[in-house]
Amino acid sequence: MNARDIEKLREIVGEENARSSPADLYIYGADASVHAARPDLVLVPGKTEEVQAILRYANAKKIPVIPRGAGSGMSGHAVPIDGGIVLDMKRMNRILEIRPQDILCRVQPGVVDDDLNKALKPYGFMYPPAPASSCIATIGGEIANNASGTRSVKYGATRDSVLGMKVVLASGELVKLGANTNVEASGYQLERLMVGSEGTLGVIVEATMKIVPIPKIRCLGIACYNKLADAGHAVSEIIASGCSASMIELMDNVAITAVNETQNLGLPDVEAIILFEAEGRVKDAVQAEIDAIQAACEKHGGFNIETSYDAKERTRIFAGRKKLFSSLSRYKEGYACTSLADDMAVPYSRMADLAGKIHEVAARNNIIMSAYGHCGSGCMHTKILMDVTKKAQWEDARRAVAEIYDYVHSVGGTTSAEHGIGLSKAPAFKKEKADSLELQRAVKRAFDPNNILNPHKLFDAPDDWVTATELRYPVGSVREP
Amino acid sequence: MNARDIEKLREIVGEENARSSPADLYIYGADASVHAARPDLVLVPGKTEEVQAILRYANAKKIPVIPRGAGSGMSGHAVPIDGGIVLDMKRMNRILEIRPQDILCRVQPGVVDDDLNKALKPYGFMYPPAPASSCIATIGGEIANNASGTRSVKYGATRDSVLGMKVVLASGELVKLGANTNVEASGYQLERLMVGSEGTLGVIVEATMKIVPIPKIRCLGIACYNKLADAGHAVSEIIASGCSASMIELMDNVAITAVNETQNLGLPDVEAIILFEAEGRVKDAVQAEIDAIQAACEKHGGFNIETSYDAKERTRIFAGRKKLFSSLSRYKEGYACTSLADDMAVPYSRMADLAGKIHEVAARNNIIMSAYGHCGSGCMHTKILMDVTKKAQWEDARRAVAEIYDYVHSVGGTTSAEHGIGLSKAPAFKKEKADSLELQRAVKRAFDPNNILNPHKLFDAPDDWVTATELRYPVGSVREP
Numbered sequence: 038m039n040a041r042d043i044e045k046l047r048e049i050v051g052e053e054n055a056r057s058s059p060a061d062l063y064i065y066g067a068d069a070s071v072h073a074a075r076p077d078l079v080l081v082p083g084k085t086e087e088v089q090a091i092l093r094y095a096n097a098k099k100i101p102v103i104p105r106g107a108g109s110g111m112s113g114h115a116v117p118i119d120g121g122i123v124l125d126m127k128r129m130n131r132i133l134e135i136r137p138q139d140i141l142c143r144v145q146p147g148v149v150d151d152d153l154n155k156a157l158k159p160y161g162f163m164y165p166p167a168p169a170s171s172c173i174a175t176i177g178g179e180i181a182n183n184a185s186g187t188r189s190v191k192y193g194a195t196r197d198s199v200l201g202m203k204v205v206l207a208s209g210e211l212v213k214l215g216a217n218t219n220v221e222a223s224g225y226q227l228e229r230l231m232v233g234s235e236g237t238l239g240v241i242v243e244a245t246m247k248i249v250p251i252p253k254i255r256c257l258g259i260a261c262y263n264k265l266a267d268a269g270h271a272v273s274e275i276i277a278s279g280c281s282a283s284m285i286e287l288m289d290n291v292a293i294t295a296v297n298e299t300q301n302l303g304l305p306d307v308e309a310i311i312l313f314e315a316e317g318r319v320k321d322a323v324q325a326e327i328d329a330i331q332a333a334c335e336k337h338g339g340f341n342i343e344t345s346y347d348a349k350e351r352t353r354i355f356a357g358r359k360k361l362f363s364s365l366s367r368y369k370e371g372y373a374c375t376s377l378a379d380d381m382a383v384p385y386s387r388m389a390d391l392a393g394k395i396h397e398v399a400a401r402n403n404i405i406m407s408a409y410g411h412c413g414s415g416c417m418h419t420k421i422l423m424d425v426t427k428k429a430q431w432e433d434a435r436r437a438v439a440e441i442y443d444y445v446h447s448v449g450g451t452t453s454a455e456h457g458i459g460l461s462k463a464p465a466f467k468k469e470k471a472d473s474l475e476l477q478r479a480v481k482r483a484f485d486p487n488n489i490l491n492p493h494k495l496f497d498a499p500d501d502w503v504t505a506t507e508l509r510y511p512v513g514s515v516r517e518p
Numbered sequence: 519m520n521a522r523d524i525e526k527l528r529e530i531v532g533e534e535n536a537r538s539s540p541a542d543l544y545i546y547g548a549d550a551s552v553h554a555a556r557p558d559l560v561l562v563p564g565k566t567e568e569v570q571a572i573l574r575y576a577n578a579k580k581i582p583v584i585p586r587g588a589g590s591g592m593s594g595h596a597v598p599i600d601g602g603i604v605l606d607m608k609r610m611n612r613i614l615e616i617r618p619q620d621i622l623c624r625v626q627p628g629v630v631d632d633d634l635n636k637a638l639k640p641y642g643f644m645y646p647p648a649p650a651s652s653c654i655a656t657i658g659g660e661i662a663n664n665a666s667g668t669r670s671v672k673y674g675a676t677r678d679s680v681l682g683m684k685v686v687l688a689s690g691e692l693v694k695l696g697a698n699t700n701v702e703a704s705g706y707q708l709e710r711l712m713v714g715s716e717g718t719l720g721v722i723v724e725a726t727m728k729i730v731p732i733p734k735i736r737c738l739g740i741a742c743y744n745k746l747a748d749a750g751h752a753v754s755e756i757i758a759s760g761c762s763a764s765m766i767e768l769m770d771n772v773a774i775t776a777v778n779e780t781q782n783l784g785l786p787d788v789e790a791i792i793l794f795e796a797e798g799r800v801k802d803a804v805q806a807e808i809d810a811i812q813a814a815c816e817k818h819g820g821f822n823i824e825t826s827y828d829a830k831e832r833t834r835i836f837a838g839r840k841k842l843f844s845s846l847s848r849y850k851e852g853y854a855c856t857s858l859a860d861d862m863a864v865p866y867s868r869m870a871d872l873a874g875k876i877h878e879v880a881a882r883n884n885i886i887m888s889a890y891g892h893c894g895s896g897c898m899h900t901k902i903l904m905d906v907t908k909k910a911q912w913e914d915a916r917r918a919v920a921e922i923y924d925y926v927h928s929v930g931g932t933t934s935a936e937h938g939i940g941l942s943k944a945p946a947f948k949k950e951k952a953d954s955l956e957l958q959r960a961v962k963r964a965f966d967p968n969n970i971l972n973p974h975k976l977f978d979a980p981d982d983w984v985t986a987t988e989l990r991y992p993v994g995s996v997r998e999p
Contacts, residue, residue, distance in 0.1 A: 137758050161760065194701050214954060220936060221934070222665070222714050222861070222938050223938075223947055225711060226711060227961070229710045230710070276621060278731075279730075322802060382700065382701050383699060384620035415699045454702065458705050466704055469704065476708065
């Protein structure tokens with residue numbers, strides 16, 4: 038990418054929307070993952086025509102283009118491993134239409150999740166996937182990642198909310214996918230293929246998403262466990278007994294301690310807690326679900342169960358979960374909280390096993406791991422807490438990550454539940470999906486023959502995540518010289 | 519396809535599972551659509567390895583392969599327009615696993631929907647999409663079609679139920695897609711791309727599907743309307759007011775008359791009725807939903823509203839809808855009921871308009887059309903009743919179909935809600951998806967470079983559905999000589 042390319046591309050978006058200072062290139066070289074690289078140029082397009090012009094130019098010159106939302110991705114999706122253009126989509130942040138009568142909305146990709154929900158609230162509706170990063174995450178990024186969250190046990194993931202979209206292809210061509218309807222059986226569901234494609238198939242410039250009515254009544258509960266495995270079994274029991282929960286979250290003792298020590302929230306100091314919620318139109322119905330969930334919790338040793346319909350009280354009970362990520366970051370002096378092996382999914386009946394496995398693997402590999410997450414939707418979260426300045430700790434992490442994923446794959450689970458693959462999870466992903474990698478590459482070529490869109494991610498990412506890029510920590514490089 | 523090919527292919531499945539008598543070729547040349555063609559050979563494989571061997575052979579010799587479930591498709595998906603092999607998947611009909619603890623089941627593609635539900639019942643679970651053809655439709659066919667049905671307003675379509683699958687590609691290679699987990703964000707969702715691909719991307723040999731608990735309590739209701747438009751507005755109101763209905767079905771007067779005259783069911787002789795259902799764990803909750811639905815129905819002129827929790831009574835009320843398709847076939851002496859423009863989807867707020875449009879178009883084009891369907895999920899059904907022996911009637915139908923689809927597309931609707939595109943709907947589909955047709959073809963080439971899998975369907979189907987094949991009626995040919 039030469040000076041002339043940069044000048045031509047700057048012209049497309051205007052001087053004020055093109056960035057190439059060292060500070061900008063540093064910031065746009067990283068996301069919330071452990072990885073860091075350096076783009077040649079950052080462009081912040083304001084409209085579809087600009088995105089088309091950028092892609093036409095980049096495609097002709099075979100310049101990499103990395104679409105980026107909030108940069109809150111945890112696996113390196115937005116890290117420009119080959120340099121090129123980072124395409125910051127946050128300026129395209131208009132809510133184009135809210136249509137409660139059709140239970141859908143139409144938005145640009147840069148709309149922040151919480152902003153969309155704020156706009157929907159006066160209509161009595163919400164956009165349900167609710168990832169923990171909803172205060173910064175953009176809808177475009179959530180689609181590219183197939184995000185899910187606390188409410189996915191009831192409402193599904195982003196893939197279940199997408200009705201249609203407009204996409205700029207690598208060629209610069211604009212295509213409309215899907216429809217403004219609740220069901221559709223008109224051929225290939227390319228709009229659903231875009232979900233989870235991590236910027237490798239096209240640039241989403243508009244999305245039509247299903248919305249749902251805000252429930253009138255909500256009840257939140259908390260149950261304590263002396264054994265982590267029991268809490269895991271309880272999650273499985275709640276699901277299998279047909280309770281209609283709108284949230285089931287697990288927190289292990291590492292998570293509880295982190296929250297208590299850094300936020301002083303006074304969560305019960307037990308081996309695990311489950312947070313659960315039910316919602317609905319009438320209180321008796323909600324209470325019936327809560328009773329059933331409570332019975333399932335108690336069947337597996339849950340105690341000190343508290344529930345509340347009160348909004349303030351619910352916020353208080355949930356605060357620990359809400360602040361968990363930032364709490365883990367401050368859990369141990371000198372230890373950073375890294376998003377590694379951070380969001381696997383397993384069949385419900387394996388939740389308890391997986392939670393135990395995580396602790397066992399952590400102990401054996403000199404790192405700290407927490408088991409928590411949206412267990413109601415089948416997603417277990419972990420983080421690896423370690424001294425990121427020590428090279429040996431990265432070797433520990435590499436071993437731990439591999440062991441965790443070997444377990445996950447052995448029980449029919451999958452590498453990522455909701456954060457996507459990017460760079461960090463690519464080795465495990467390639468192992469899991471070994472027999473369809475060539476097919477995935479063929480699909481990629483069909484969309485992007487010149488391989489300009491977020492190249493070297495997913496199936497084409499390096500085989501060792503530790504050395505895939507520079508690390509975003511003062512460890513220097515773990516790469517071979 | 520020569521005699522040697524036939525012999526080689528027969529050897530793969532064994533003599534008893536290969537069919538080529540004129541009667542067999544006649545039967546396997548048609549499905550439930552208006553189309554008919556003639557395959558060269560019918561093969562009924564019993565296991566995955568046989569499917570692989572057949573595809574390897576066919577791919578090398580560039581012989582078309584048309585996967586077929588029950589043959590209940592209404593748009594010509596399984597009609598072998600280029601001859602070749604019809605691959606009848608009904609022998610691969612084993613339920614491999616039912617795992618209530620993981621709320622999933624694993625099945626072969628030939629399992630009939632009702633049989634799966636019978637097997638799930640003792641566990642207290644069901645497989646929810648529930649197309650009207652569930653007594654014959656196979657799971658493989660439902661996936662290939664992205665089927666939905668009466669329960670899709672609550673549980674979504676087949677695309678929302680698929681977790682994973684095993685697919686034999688055109689090359690004969692076997693790939694595993696998806697996972698045994700409730701959420702997954704591990705790259706491209708190729709398992710969801712397979713949904714609705716109508717046999718053009720691969721042969722599904724196994725599927726992992728989400729199951730849901732059978733609700734403890736159900737209440738069914740019926741509301742009468744003097745104006746069809748009012749019933750349409752009521753459907754939209756029920757959805758937008760956030761009622762949690764498990765079914766909302768519309769029947770217009772043509773449908774009501776057909777059912778009353780042929781089945782003697784005594785449905786109220788009004789312009790339209792709405793059938794609605796709510797379900798749940800406790801009666802008060804169900805009643806609260808029923809009250810809210812009833813209020814929405816009444817707001818738009820609904821009267822004589824009856825509801826019942828009693829299973830027998832519910833069956834009686836629903837019998838009219840259940841027997842509608844067969845009733846329409848006997849509605850008028852000398853008229854056949856054809857599946858044309860039979861399952862469009864529109865945004866909810868356009869339901870009333872669409873119902874009116876259907877009647878207006880029918881009147882202007884000398885045919886009879888009924889407006890009914892799973893309006894709760896956004897799907898409107900029609901049929902065209904006409905004298906299929908008269909060439910002029912096919913011209914009438916061609917005009918009517920085009921007019922209906924022009925309206926559907928103009929309001930952001932889509933050509934098919936749940937029956938798929940096949941041959942009959944391809945012209946409208948190509949118009950609707952004009953800007954992504956090349957992309958769809960590129961995806962098809964990525965999966966099937968030799969174009970052997972169900973060729974000349976969807977984006978590659980003929981531009982005039984009336985002359986695309988011989989018609990399955992004694993009209994002779996409408997094709998130009």
